Structures are given as structure tokens and as C-alpha cells.
Amino acid sequence: MPPAATALAFVRYALDLPSLEVAHALRERASVLVGAGAHFGVENHLRITHGLAPAYLDQALSEFWKRLVVRRYVLIQYHNELGDDVVAA
DSSP states (O other), rough: OOOSOOOOEEEOOOSSHEEEEEEEEHHOOOOOOEEEEGTTTTTTEEEEOSSSSHHHHHHHHHHHHIIIIIIIHHHHHHHHHHOOOOOOO
């Protein structure tokens, strides 16, 4: 029987940055681990797991929100710091 649900979400973002860079910056700057959409053939998306303990998930989503949505300039600044370097996943 195939599963009826999953604890994963693909979230689309509206920054002009590759998902590898966004995922890497979130990991380094906010200690939030997400999957880069590029690894799944869906650029400008991040894969987020939400099958976690509620308190842990709330903290992770709060950091995600602060870094990606409220403070998106942090990611743009991070992108500018990288220059032409390729971010390894």
C-alpha cells in the first residue's frame, strides 16, 4: 500500500539565488538543515521535513523564517560574499 502522506514539504522561494546557496547559507548562518531543490530537480525550492517534535520544529521554522523571509538580505549578502565560488552541497 503506498503511503498516504509524507513529512516533507517543497517550499518555493522568490529570491534570485540558487537553492544550493540558500540551503548552504541557512545551514551555516541559522543552523537549519534543508534540502536544496536542485538536488530533486526543482530549483528555487527547498525541501523541509516537518516530522519533528513540535518544539524543535517551531524553533527551526522560526529560524528559517527570520533568515529567509524577514532577513533575506542576509542571504543576498552571503551570495555576494561567495562571488563566483561554487557552493558544494
